[in-house]
Amino acid sequence: GAVVSQHPSWVICKSGTSVKIECRSLDFQATTMFWYRQFPKQSLMLMATSNEGSKATYEQGVEKDKFLINHASLTLSTLTVTSAHPEDSSFYICSAITGGQGANEQFFGPGTRLTVL
């Protein structure tokens, strides 16, 4: 099956710094990637939809200037958490789809655990 990777798998940073998380589709081209956030014991919350070569579409309540998304190629999307604060500590998960007609399965990455001190 299709594989999506994320890097890093975990990161610890100081408050006020920026952190970049990469999401890669390893064996397919992803026209669309999604970014989710998951707090402990809670469900995944969709943050934004990322399309290659265009600006990301953010869900209501998600600050686009704080969570910068760049989908530079058909295999790579990055999420940068700018000026991170402890409340941004969470599990960030990306997913990717191949696009086209039909029932598009989302392939999820393994997630990135962000801890802001």
Added chain:
Amino acid sequence: LAKTTQPISMDSYEGQEVNITCSHNNIATNDYITWYQQFPSQGPRFIIQGYKTKVTNEVASLFIPADRKSSTLSLPRVSLSDTAVYYCLVGDSHGNNRLAFGKGNQVVVIP
């Protein structure tokens, strides 16, 4: 985004068949029903997807009634490693494919 409702949790003994229900009363004509499994600190893993009637693959079966307002995921002969959170989602395959995760169903398999 169409909303789904699932029981919060359920327990099952090892070796039994587990049936997990999901309600999606506002499902749209173009929406497919997809089930994912998630282990702690891992990304969700695709289990099965269907539009209507019954779908079966090597790990599960999905039953969808004619009105499509609900669905049931059936896991045959569960093992301890099937302990996980199971999410039911509906999404538009011809739209932007955005998915809204509900709270999911925590399934605990007991020895």
